[in-house]
Amino acid sequence: MASYSNDKDAxxxxxxxxxxxxxxxxxxxxxxxxxxxxxxxVSAATKALQSFxxxxxxEHLATCVVQAAQAGGEEADLKVREASEAIARLVRS
Numbered sequence: 326m327a328s329y330s331n332d333k334d335a336x337x338x339x340x341x342x343x344x345x346x347x348x349x350x351x352x353x354x355x356x357x358x359x360x361x362x363x364x365x366x367v368s369a370a371t372k373a374l375q376s377f378x379x380x381x382x383x384e385h386l387a388t389c390v391v392q393a394a395q396a397g398g399e400e401a402d403l404k405v406r407e408a409s410e411a412i413a414r415l416v417r418s
Contacts (some may be wrong), residue, residue: 328384328387328389329381339373343370343374347370350367351418378415382411382412382415385408385411386408390405
């Protein structure tokens, strides 16, 4: 069971909202809207994805990583390494 399962509906709702923002971007391009207006909306969609990512990462750290750390051993090392790699990807994006 995924650590976010209890909040799955809320996560899906946020993703649908972000999906709507991206569809809105496509519509703006189709309608030849002003570049700066499109870039403003790109920034908003990017911020929404970043916020979603950070919340999901926080959930992962608070559950999966903590549980693995409490158990110790190779599983703990793996979960910490996975989290570190995920954080590195988020920082680079």
